[in-house]
Amino acid sequence: MGYNCVVLIKQVPDTKRITGDVMNDDGTVKRSALPAIFNPEDLNALELALEIKDRFGGHITVIAMGLPAASAILRDSLFRGADEAILVTDRRCAASDTLATSYILSCAVKKLDYDIVLCGRQAIDGDTAQVGPQLAEKLGVTQITYVEELIKLDGRTITAQRNIGNGWQQVKAELPVLVTIMGDANSPRVAAAKKMMKYKKALTPIEVEQKIKAENPEAGEADIKELAEHKCDKLVEQGLLIKQWDLDVLEADLNWCGQSGSPTKVHRIQSVVLAAKESKEVEPNDKGISDMIHELIEEKTIA
Amino acid sequence: MIEVNRKGEVWVFAEQHNGQLEDTPIELMSKARHLADILGVQLAAAVLGDNVKELAGKMIHYGADKVYLVEDPLLGEYQTNSYAKVMYDLIHKYEPQIVLYGATTAGRDLAPRIASATKAGLTADCTDLQIGDHETVKDKRVHKNLLFQIRPAFGGNIVATIINLDRWPQMATVREGVMPMPEADTKRSGKIIEEKVELSRQDLPLEILGEHKRPKKVDLKASRIIVAGGAGVGSKDNFKLIWDLANCLGAAPAATRAAVDLGFIDHDHQVGQTGTTVRPSLYIAVGISGAIQHQAGMSQSQKIVAINNDPDAPILNIAHYKIVGDLNEVVPIMIKSIKEKGIKD
Numbered sequence: 001m002g003y004n005c006v007v008l009i010k011q012v013p014d015t016k017r018i019t020g021d022v023m024n025d026d027g028t029v030k031r032s033a034l035p036a037i038f039n040p041e042d043l044n045a046l047e048l049a050l051e052i053k054d055r056f057g058g059h060i061t062v063i064a065m066g067l068p069a070a071s072a073i074l075r076d077s078l079f080r081g082a083d084e085a086i087l088v089t090d091r092r093c094a095a096s097d098t099l100a101t102s103y104i105l106s107c108a109v110k111k112l113d114y115d116i117v118l119c120g121r122q123a124i125d126g127d128t129a130q131v132g133p134q135l136a137e138k139l140g141v142t143q144i145t146y147v148e149e150l151i152k153l154d155g156r157t158i159t160a161q162r163n164i165g166n167g168w169q170q171v172k173a174e175l176p177v178l179v180t181i182m183g184d185a186n187s188p189r190v191a192a193a194k195k196m197m198k199y200k201k202a203l204t205p206i207e208v209e210q211k212i213k214a215e216n217p218e219a220g221e222a223d224i225k226e227l228a229e230h231k232c233d234k235l236v237e238q239g240l241l242i243k244q245w246d247l248d249v250l251e252a253d254l255n256w257c258g259q260s261g262s263p264t265k266v267h268r269i270q271s272v273v274l275a276a277k278e279s280k281e282v283e284p285n286d287k288g289i290s291d292m293i294h295e296l297i298e299e300k301t302i303a
Numbered sequence: 304m305i306e307v308n309r310k311g312e313v314w315v316f317a318e319q320h321n322g323q324l325e326d327t328p329i330e331l332m333s334k335a336r337h338l339a340d341i342l343g344v345q346l347a348a349a350v351l352g353d354n355v356k357e358l359a360g361k362m363i364h365y366g367a368d369k370v371y372l373v374e375d376p377l378l379g380e381y382q383t384n385s386y387a388k389v390m391y392d393l394i395h396k397y398e399p400q401i402v403l404y405g406a407t408t409a410g411r412d413l414a415p416r417i418a419s420a421t422k423a424g425l426t427a428d429c430t431d432l433q434i435g436d437h438e439t440v441k442d443k444r445v446h447k448n449l450l451f452q453i454r455p456a457f458g459g460n461i462v463a464t465i466i467n468l469d470r471w472p473q474m475a476t477v478r479e480g481v482m483p484m485p486e487a488d489t490k491r492s493g494k495i496i497e498e499k500v501e502l503s504r505q506d507l508p509l510e511i512l513g514e515h516k517r518p519k520k521v522d523l524k525a526s527r528i529i530v531a532g533g534a535g536v537g538s539k540d541n542f543k544l545i546w547d548l549a550n551c552l553g554a555a556p557a558a559t560r561a562a563v564d565l566g567f568i569d570h571d572h573q574v575g576q577t578g579t580t581v582r583p584s585l586y587i588a589v590g591i592s593g594a595i596q597h598q599a600g601m602s603q604s605q606k607i608v609a610i611n612n613d614p615d616a617p618i619l620n621i622a623h624y625k626i627v628g629d630l631n632e633v634v635p636i637m638i639k640s641i642k643e644k645g646i647k648d
Contacts, residue, residue, distance in 0.1 A: 165516070271461055279624070
């Protein structure tokens, strides 16, 4: 039978390592200045797609919208078993909020045949969990959010178990659907050695051009272009070219992209200093702690 | 989207399940009332469901001037498409300037779908909402009385104020416990506007096969004392220290998101921006560094005791009692001291 799965992935700043130096004045983040990782719940989404392909056959396309450096997570997806990787990159995507992002992604997904669209529940930078549902709305497909388990896939019918807070819910729907996957849904498989050997040579056109330039420092622009095109053709033959789509290829309406396509804007960024009015240092020993407990009892905080 | 509508109302989506209102929309009412008063407009609730007229009355008691009530057997169970369709129609008919949702499972499933359909802005997990002005840098134009949607961001080092200039309504989701629960005033009266929206089976693409909700393991919002552990506790086994200290104080055990993600304790116990917000009389933070998202969930505690062996841990800045030391030594001393003074469980 086989199912066409499209997985949306995002390269995100490792939010445990952010400092003030990487913020722009307008409140947006200098993403290129940060150590970047594969958004964790997107790995779970990819893993579910791989499990579907293992059981039923089919094809997995992975799409990442981001800076050229996002090619790293696209390659990583190929290492883990995806069939095709597409980078959506364009300067005019910058400063897109979730609405603009979901619009741009919908333009990309619409160019593909799909049965199931998979997303991580949320990204660790924005933490909004909004892009999945907004993308579903733009594609006009049913959304199943907070998926913890795929129960059944039978012809055009999908049955999934959702996490609904303190409990679960099982739902059934007809394909096509968009699912958002929870971090505890599965354990993402590691890259397969054979696939790594093959796909470590996979490149985007931008990377090809950078490579040619580096190898031919003396060459003129026209020559670089020709060499790059030639190399890209070779990569296509080998199944090693990571497609690169910009907003023109997507035929996207620029009014709905980037900053102009983003209803939400940053008014202000503040670093927060919350200080207690009166505070005491307590020695970490019997006496210090005993005195503190005594005070808390006296003022009836501990009864 | 709707045009900027200065006379637009402030709305709260009054989420209900099985005829019971969720806590979060009720909690939102006091802040929503405040926002509506500043803007000089009415506060309304949107109640959708089957046989839920009684809930409309309750929302008026909690401060709504009006309730838009949409009853239909097809709205008996929450589903994205049907609820989004109703809200979309209501929003386009009545043009509210602000719509607030609880950031519950359903809220986070529904609000973005509505935002996408209406092409309006939405900010998730706000920890505060205010009214203010914004001047655009390019043309120096001043946009007055916007909804300031305030939330921690990017690893918690900053607090961002998000605004939506003109892709209205301005929408936001807010987590449980962030706003305090208002008192119900049963003498309050208001208007119930019954609306009908065309719905069919097409609007219910999901078949709900089964559902099981278990009662929450712990009621953090009702706890007077909370003992919370962070990643610094080190392991699920070592989290026993937290349980022991909580038990001897008659307190609720809690945890940071990091500790929950590491599997030390269940998500029901999570305090913070994406867990529950609490305001106990006493909050004991054990091995917690104090990321902003966690502070957002407990900074309003009356007294805070923080134990951390890192003297630079941010949590120490907001603690009334700072203990710089090894929690594995300090907590047992605390337990011993409390037992010696004869505190009952």
